[in-house]
Amino acid sequence: MALNKSKRKDNQIRIALAGNPNSGKTTMFNELTGSRQHVGNWPGVTVEKKTGRVSYQNFSLEVIDLPGTYSLGAYSEDEIVARDFLTAGDYDVVLNIINSSNLERNLYFTVQLLEMGVDLIAVLNMADEAEKKGIIINKEKLGQMLGTPVVETVASRGRGISNLLEKTVENRDLSETALKIDYDSELEALIGEVVSMLKEFGFTAQISHRWTAVKLIEHDPEAVKLVEREVGVSKAKKIKSLIAERELKAEDDFDNIIIDKKYEFINKVIEECVQRPEEGQEPENVSDKIDAVITNKYLGIPIFMAVMWGIFKFTFTVGDPLIGYIEAFFAAAGTWIGGLLTGAGVSPLITSFITDGIIGGVGSVLVFIPNIFLLFLAIGVLEDSGYMSRAAYVMDKVMSKLGLHGKSFIPMIVGFGCNVPGVMATRTLDSKRDRIISILINPLMSCSARLPVYVIFAGALFPNHASTVVFSLYALGIIMAVVMAGIFNKVLFKGERSHFVMELPPYRFPTLKGVFIHMWEKVGAFIKKAGTIIFSVVVLIWVLANLPLGVDYASAESLIGQFGQLAAPIFEPLGFGSWQAASSLIFGILAKEVVVGTLGVVYAAGEGGLRAALQTNFSPLAAYSFLTMVLLYTPCIATLGAVKSETQSWKWTIFTASYLFVLAWIVSFIIYQGGKLLGIGV
Amino acid sequence: MKEEILLSKSLEDYLEVIFHLSNKNGSARITDIASDMEVAASSVNEMIGKLSVKGLVKQKKYGPVLLTENGAVYAKKIDCVHKIIFKFLYGLLGVKKDTADHDACLIEHNVSYQTVEKLNQYLIKQNIIDEDDSCLSEFFVNNKEGVKNMAADTKNLNLNQIDVAVEAEIIKINAKGKLKRKLMDMGLTRGTKITVKGKAPMGDPIEVKIRGYSLSLRQNEAAEILVKEV
Numbered sequence: 039m040a041l042n043k044s045k046r047k048d049n050q051i052r053i054a055l056a057g058n059p060n061s062g063k064t065t066m067f068n069e070l071t072g073s074r075q076h077v078g079n080w081p082g083v084t085v086e087k088k089t090g091r092v093s094y095q096n097f098s099l100e101v102i103d104l105p106g107t108y109s110l111g112a113y114s115e116d117e118i119v120a121r122d123f124l125t126a127g128d129y130d131v132v133l134n135i136i137n138s139s140n141l142e143r144n145l146y147f148t149v150q151l152l153e154m155g156v157d158l159i160a161v162l163n164m165a166d167e168a169e170k171k172g173i174i175i176n177k178e179k180l181g182q183m184l185g186t187p188v189v190e191t192v193a194s195r196g197r198g199i200s201n202l203l204e205k206t207v208e209n210r211d212l213s214e215t216a217l218k219i220d221y222d223s224e225l226e227a228l229i230g231e232v233v234s235m236l237k238e239f240g241f242t243a244q245i246s247h248r249w250t251a252v253k254l255i256e257h258d259p260e261a262v263k264l265v266e267r268e269v270g271v272s273k274a275k276k277i278k279s280l281i282a283e284r285e286l287k288a289e290d291d292f293d294n295i296i297i298d299k300k301y302e303f304i305n306k307v308i309e310e311c312v313q314r315p316e317e318g319q320e321p322e323n324v325s326d327k328i329d330a331v332i333t334n335k336y337l338g339i340p341i342f343m344a345v346m347w348g349i350f351k352f353t354f355t356v357g358d359p360l361i362g363y364i365e366a367f368f369a370a371a372g373t374w375i376g377g378l379l380t381g382a383g384v385s386p387l388i389t390s391f392i393t394d395g396i397i398g399g400v401g402s403v404l405v406f407i408p409n410i411f412l413l414f415l416a417i418g419v420l421e422d423s424g425y426m427s428r429a430a431y432v433m434d435k436v437m438s439k440l441g442l443h444g445k446s447f448i449p450m451i452v453g454f455g456c457n458v459p460g461v462m463a464t465r466t467l468d469s470k471r472d473r474i475i476s477i478l479i480n481p482l483m484s485c486s487a488r489l490p491v492y493v494i495f496a497g498a499l500f501p502n503h504a505s506t507v508v509f510s511l512y513a514l515g516i517i518m519a520v521v522m523a524g525i526f527n528k529v530l531f532k533g534e535r536s537h538f539v540m541e542l543p544p545y546r547f548p549t550l551k552g553v554f555i556h557m558w559e560k561v562g563a564f565i566k567k568a569g570t571i572i573f574s575v576v577v578l579i580w581v582l583a584n585l586p587l588g589v590d591y592a593s594a595e596s597l598i599g600q601f602g603q604l605a606a607p608i609f610e611p612l613g614f615g616s617w618q619a620a621s622s623l624i625f626g627i628l629a630k631e632v633v634v635g636t637l638g639v640v641y642a643a644g645e646g647g648l649r650a651a652l653q654t655n656f657s658p659l660a661a662y663s664f665l666t667m668v669l670l671y672t673p674c675i676a677t678l679g680a681v682k683s684e685t686q687s688w689k690w691t692i693f694t695a696s697y698l699f700v701l702a703w704i705v706s707f708i709i710y711q712g713g714k715l716l717g718i719g720v
Numbered sequence: 721m722k723e724e725i726l727l728s729k730s731l732e733d734y735l736e737v738i739f740h741l742s743n744k745n746g747s748a749r750i751t752d753i754a755s756d757m758e759v760a761a762s763s764v765n766e767m768i769g770k771l772s773v774k775g776l777v778k779q780k781k782y783g784p785v786l787l788t789e790n791g792a793v794y795a796k797k798i799d800c801v802h803k804i805i806f807k808f809l810y811g812l813l814g815v816k817k818d819t820a821d822h823d824a825c826l827i828e829h830n831v832s833y834q835t836v837e838k839l840n841q842y843l844i845k846q847n848i849i850d851e852d853d854s855c856l857s858e859f860f861v862n863n864k865e866g867v868k869n870m871a872a873d874t875k876n877l878n879l880n881q882i883d884v885a886v887e888a889e890i891i892k893i894n895a896k897g898k899l900k901r902k903l904m905d906m907g908l909t910r911g912t913k914i915t916v917k918g919k920a921p922m923g924d925p926i927e928v929k930i931r932g933y934s935l936s937l938r939q940n941e942a943a944e945i946l947v948k949e950v
Binding site for chain 1: 761762765769779781782893898899901902903904905906907909910912917918919920921922923924925927931932933934935936937938941
């Protein structure tokens with residue numbers, strides 16, 4: 039196939055890595071390309087494909103790592119990316135990475151590719167794991183039966199890589215005929231009829247007619263769309279009704295028969311090419327033993343809690359001092375450059391723009407990096423070791439009661455540290471619905487940046503119950519998250535159902551290289567995508583705080599101050615209708631901890647004076663209402679940046695920002711007005 | 721608790737037709753069933769599918785339909801009820817033969833065990849049925865619970881009813897749409913061996929071993945997979 043190849047030089051080869059998740063595809067990619075890779079955003083798609091380069095002999099190989107997928111059926115966004123790329127055909131050779139120790143299921147995808155006519159090399163990866171299991175594969179025979187070159191590798195140890203490169207270069211102009219699986223006579227007859235109808239209707243897409251016919255018979259929506267596009271809706275309908283008519287008479291649904299036949303073919307291949315140890319002779323399965331402990335009825339949840347606590351602790355105890363260094367660095371850089379600029383006679387406005395705006399802005403983005411870095415390091419270890427899917431397995435019951443998915447717990451736990459990595463951690467969710475809900479409720483997890491606000495208010499107004507007040511806010515956040523998850527589940531995504539059909543891969547030791555590359559990718563993506571959005575908003579806020587020209591930074595006369603005055607009446611029913619409170623909340627969108635700093639500025643009080651200022655300006659009830667607002671309202675710019683980059687949608691970003699504001703207002707209103715009625719803390 | 725098998729009227733009719741055809745020819749072909757029932761082959765297929773899910777009939781692909789042991793018991797039982805009612809209508813009341821047969825067909829699906837039993841006794845007293853020859857004694861001697869309980873003891877279970885570490889074989893995926901497709905793509909196809917390896921701390925989801933790897937499923941997803949213990 040591969041007729042849609044774009045023009046490349048003779049010595050350039052484009053290869054794509056495709057295969058099941060947990061087949062060692064990413065390890066293979068890292069092994070092939072080393073550090074010469076980058077995360078690229080491909081036009082028109084929301085999920086990244088990674089590309090890298092490697093030179094071999096006189097050839098330059100462009101390697102594309104496609105998301106792992108079990109079939110060409112395409113369910114999740116990841117799988118659609120892989121499928122679209124593979125069907126488009128703009129590559130020379132596909133390296134189909136196969137987990138040798140689980141040939142049966144891996145070959146299902148291989149067979150689908152071969153049926154489509156993809157030129158591929160079957161890479162029997164993880165050969166060592168298969169050996170350990172006592173599985174012996176006859177490569178020559180396998181190659182014959184599949185009609186494709188077969189190479190054996192152990193990517194994690196670099197074994198077989200040069201052989202693979204050699205074979206890739208050798209087979210760069212591979213032109214395989216599509217594998218033909220014999221479906222039973224009745225189905226074959228129908229395939230023949232559909233093929234001739236396609237020909238008659240002038241179907242010219244550069245995809246095998248037989249493959250298209252089989253896909254149509256399977257009711258594959260993409261194939262239907264393709265044919266409708268090529269021959270027109272009315273002719274496509276003729277084919278569809280022929281298939282529907284036959285299916286009524288058939289013994290079973292056609293897709294059942296087709297999948298059955300594919301597996302039948304695979305079983306035959308396995309029978310002839312694979313030697314497995316006799317029953318009872320298999321080496322003991324270590325994964326099963328570990329599972330018996332980790333998913334144990336009594337130990338499962340305590341172990342999960344301990345692991346989560348460990349990640350949380352690791353991310354934020356190791357990360358926070360680093361954050362301190364970064365903050366100190368940017369503060370120092372700001373002062374130093376500010377000094378230089380002033381010395382050079384640059385106008386104070388421009389100096390302030392550079393120091394407060396640009397350096398401060400970049401700083402506010404970079405400050406999150408240590409946490410994100412460490413968090414993804416920890417997540418990488420959990421993912422590569424195989425624990426992550428077990429954690430989801432253990433937690434699914436609880437989470438699905440909340441209308442979420444087993445995997446949604448990670449973002450929620452992470453959110454307590456910082457919502458930015460929390461939102462990013464939703465990537466592990468396959469279903470769009472689960473992912474969006476998890477993103478929407480993530481800001482309700484009270485992040486560490488909100489803590490300073492709670493602490494100062496609680497200290498000033500609830501000196502005897504400070505910790506209770508802080509704790510109650512965390513609890514309120516969780517309650518609201520549960521409530522909102524329930525509402526979104528019912529209102530936004532009515533009827534959509536997620537499933538928990540998930541592979542539990544064998545436990546493996548994560549490799550340092552794999553984990554680090556994984557981590558770099560995530561951090562790099564954050565800096566690139568979220569950075570641009572955060573940065574521009576930071577600059578915007580600086581501008582608003584400095585306009586009109588000549589006002590003091592963030593004073594009542596500045597645009598921000600004026601907005602504060604304008605917005606104040608909104609907060610009147612909540613008990614804090616002053617312009618100071620309002621503008622501190624506006625600045626809080628920059629970063630939640632900034633609320634404290636802003637209050638200090640607008641009340642013209644130092645750190646010590648602020649307590650007194652708060653005591654005179656807030657009643658305890660109003661303070662609690664204000665804290666509720668801080669907990670629940672519009673998340674910080676960095677979080678919104680992450681929401682935008684993760685959902686790829688302004689709609690969801692704006693929705694997140696606005697629904698949280700409305701929710702915060704309502705809850706604060708109930709608390710303040712309710713408290714007033716009951717005469718508590720007035 | 722094992723699910724009690726209760727068939728709809730039309731499914732019972734199908735079972736009866738298959739029963740009679742099997743008695744005549746050893747097995748029942750789809751086309752014969754269709755002509756007996758005066759329906760299209762496609763609707764026969766649908767019904768056979770339903771019966772096979774309940775483990776009452778089996779069918780090799782494109783082959784004839786065979787009654788399973790449970791299916792035969794169930795069919796014999798309906799047939800017996802039919803005979804008793806027919807004898808009552810035709811032999812005692814003197815209803816015309818065709819009408820009696822037709823009405824017996826309608827009544828047999830909705831009549832209680834008690835009524836059938838009393839009717840049987842009455843017909844024996846009236847010498848219309850020979851006591852030793854009564855089909856009822858064969859089936860209902862030890863069963864006071866009800867006519868329809870007889871076929872309940874089937875070995876087909878849903879995957880969520882299978883105990884941990886018991887090997888089972890997949891008979892059918894009852895799920896629809898995306899879930900069905902996903903399950904089949906993951907290798908859960910007819911005839912595949914599957915073992916429940918364990919359950920999550922709260923009993924849901926479950927972990928199964930299939931085709932040499934581990935897969936997790938929620939209980940409600942497992943409930944859509946019909947299996948039999950091997």
